[in-house]
Structures are given as C-alpha cells and as structure tokens.
Amino acid sequence: MRETRGVLYPARLPEFHRLPPEGRARDLAVWFWIPEWDIEPGRSSRQDIVGYPALNLVVEQGVVTLSGATTRASHRDLSGTGWAVGALLRPAAVAALTDDPAALVDDEWIVDAADLAEAVSAGMRSGDGHRERAVTAFSDWLAHRVGPVDGAAAQANALVDVLMGDHAADTVEEAATRLAVSVRTLQRLAHRYVGVSPAAMIRRRRLQEAAERLRLDAGLDLTELAAELGYADHAHLTRDFRSVLGIAPRTYRAGAGEEPAEGAGP
Structure with a gap:
C-alpha cells in the first residue's frame, strides 16, 4: 500500500x-x-x-x-x-x-x-x-x-491481504480459492471483521488505484485503465467514480495536481 x-x-x-x-x-x-x-x-x-x-x-x-x-x-x-x-x-x-x-x-x-x-x-x-x-x-x-491473535482473526488478516495487498485477487472467487475457504466463509469473515463485503473491498481497491493512476499520469487512456483494473468498460469506471467521489474521472484528473484555491488551505 x-x-x-x-x-x-x-x-x-x-x-x-x-x-x-x-x-x-x-x-x-x-x-x-x-x-x-x-x-x-x-x-x-x-x-x-x-x-x-x-x-x-x-x-x-x-x-x-x-x-x-x-x-x-x-x-x-x-x-x-x-x-x-x-x-x-x-x-x-x-x-x-x-x-x-x-x-x-x-x-x-x-x-x-x-x-x-x-x-x-x-x-x-x-x-x-x-x-x-x-x-x-x-x-x-x-x-x-x-491480546493474542486467534485463528479466525489471523484468517481475516489474510483475507484483507489477498483482497487489498500487492497482486490482489480480482474476484471474490479467486480470493476464496487462494485462502482455501468457501465464498460464504469469506463473506462471513469480511462482515465480522471489516463490516463490508469482499466485493465492496475489491471495488474500493480498484477505485483507489484508478484515482492514483489518473493523478500520476495525465495522459492515461481511460478505456485502457478500466480494462486493466477489471472494470467492464469505461462507462463502468465512470459510474463508480461518480458514485463514490461525486465527480467524473476526467474532472478528477484535471484538478488532482492543483494546489487549493486562495482561502481554502495552505
């Protein structure tokens, strides 16, 4: 991270x-x-x-x-x-x-x-x-x-590593396979120790990475980015951006490197 x-x-x-x-x-x-x-x-x-x-x-x-x-x-x-x-x-x-x-x-x-x-x-x-x-x-x-970390808690840590770490799983099913547990067990661990579903965790990781890459590469093609991150298409990426950030990817990229306006911050 x-x-x-x-x-x-x-x-x-x-x-x-x-x-x-x-x-x-x-x-x-x-x-x-x-x-x-x-x-x-x-x-x-x-x-x-x-x-x-x-x-x-x-x-x-x-x-x-x-x-x-x-x-x-x-x-x-x-x-x-x-x-x-x-x-x-x-x-x-x-x-x-x-x-x-x-x-x-x-x-x-x-x-x-x-x-x-x-x-x-x-x-x-x-x-x-x-x-x-x-x-x-x-x-x-x-x-x-x-205190000591028990087996279920350690397994929940492993869940987050698989879903959010380097070389993270692209789907819930892939994560379950890597951890040698059922999808239902994966969902139960996420609800008990994180509060959101494994699918929501994957979506958040994709969105964080999309925002980071847009911020660092002004010439990045949005269609290629969507495909690389596992979005169905460019429109899917845009919908996710608007739903969580409230703005479109192009709008975010245009302002991501700017200093805040006068009076808004140091």
Missing part, C-alpha cells in the same frame, strides 16, 4: 506521515497515520479521502474515536493548530473494539480509552522523535487491548 493511496489531493496535505506498527501490533495495524498542521487564522485546508475498507482508531485532542469503513469519499476541513494519530486497523484488532463493525460503516463512535489518549498525547509532545514515541505508545496499547 503506497504512501498517498486513498488521499485524493496530496498537494493539499499538511505535514503527514505514515509509520509502521511495532512489536505485536504488526498483526493489528497496517500503519499509523499522523497529520500535523499549523494553518493561518482565517484559512482552512480541506482533506479529501477515499478510505480503505477498514476501521480506524484515532487519538485527537484527548478524544479517542473508532470509525468504520466508508461507502463514499469523505473530507475534513483542518484549521488552527493540531495533530492526530490514527491506526488503520487490521481485522485482528477489530473484535476487541466492537462486535459489529457493520454498524460503524460511514460512522464513528467515541471510545472510552483515556489511557490511550494520555499515552499518545505524551508521546506527541514537542521534541525529536515525537511521532515515533506516539507510535510506540499506541502499538503497546493495541497489543495489550487485543
């Missing part, structure tokens, strides 16, 4: 880092993402995301939130000065935080975890290595909260 995949307009990002988990948390988080911002008064910076099909556990301003997978692009307007430390969770961490990830789709809940907020906030205090200290504290908390 690349550094800016899922970020629709990287040119608008404030200072932003993705750091790997530590120790036993490697089975529990894909990475930790840390934006830090200091925006002039009267200005804001809009961050547009087409998120991974996963849950995020986030510490910000002393509050811990758990957000679910999304069915559409989302945004947030940053202003003033601040930071956040979020964990893109692997499925193995989910059961310790919620027994119904499907209820969290397009939503977020506050989590009672004052100890996590305090530990991460202490790590983020100014000084060299503050991000690394925060990640160490977050990793330790996750490992303690979740």
Whole structure:
C-alpha cells in the first residue's frame, strides 16, 4: 500500500506521515497515520479521502474515536493548530473494539480509552522523535487491548491481504480459492471483521488505484485503465467514480495536481 493511496489531493496535505506498527501490533495495524498542521487564522485546508475498507482508531485532542469503513469519499476541513494519530486497523484488532463493525460503516463512535489518549498525547509532545514515541505508545496499547491473535482473526488478516495487498485477487472467487475457504466463509469473515463485503473491498481497491493512476499520469487512456483494473468498460469506471467521489474521472484528473484555491488551505 503506497504512501498517498486513498488521499485524493496530496498537494493539499499538511505535514503527514505514515509509520509502521511495532512489536505485536504488526498483526493489528497496517500503519499509523499522523497529520500535523499549523494553518493561518482565517484559512482552512480541506482533506479529501477515499478510505480503505477498514476501521480506524484515532487519538485527537484527548478524544479517542473508532470509525468504520466508508461507502463514499469523505473530507475534513483542518484549521488552527493540531495533530492526530490514527491506526488503520487490521481485522485482528477489530473484535476487541466492537462486535459489529457493520454498524460503524460511514460512522464513528467515541471510545472510552483515556489511557490511550494520555499515552499518545505524551508521546506527541514537542521534541525529536515525537511521532515515533506516539507510535510506540499506541502499538503497546493495541497489543495489550487485543491480546493474542486467534485463528479466525489471523484468517481475516489474510483475507484483507489477498483482497487489498500487492497482486490482489480480482474476484471474490479467486480470493476464496487462494485462502482455501468457501465464498460464504469469506463473506462471513469480511462482515465480522471489516463490516463490508469482499466485493465492496475489491471495488474500493480498484477505485483507489484508478484515482492514483489518473493523478500520476495525465495522459492515461481511460478505456485502457478500466480494462486493466477489471472494470467492464469505461462507462463502468465512470459510474463508480461518480458514485463514490461525486465527480467524473476526467474532472478528477484535471484538478488532482492543483494546489487549493486562495482561502481554502495552505
């Protein structure tokens, strides 16, 4: 998974880092993402995301939130000065935080975890290595909260690797074959540990890759891109784009490399 995949307009990002988990948390988080911002008064910076099909556990301003997978692009307007430390969770961490990830789709809940907020906030205090200290504290908390990863959780991790990782499966049936399970088992794992279907995960991966490739190659042919990513045709890609991002692929490509307009962000 690349550094800016899922970020629709990287040119608008404030200072932003993705750091790997530590120790036993490697089975529990894909990475930790840390934006830090200091925006002039009267200005804001809009961050547009087409998120991974996963849950995020986030510490910000002393509050811990758990957000679910999304069915559409989302945004947030940053202003003033601040930071956040979020964990893109692997499925193995989910059961310790919620027994119904499907209820969290397009939503977020506050989590009672004052100890996590305090530990991460202490790590983020100014000084060299503050991000690394925060990640160490977050990793330790996750490992303690979740405990040993059982067989079903490990299998759910493997499911996400097959559907979202390098050389990912193109169909649900291919994913099931690779994991030596039935399609029904695959669907049950996805619902229990992610909250969305395997087919939805594949669609999201394709859309993220389509957006990334359009952003990086202004001359890319849309018909060829649609075929390479497994869309039925160019029209199918356009419909998916409009449904999730709210704009057509050509419109997105035209504006993806631009800095935000005056007054909209740094």
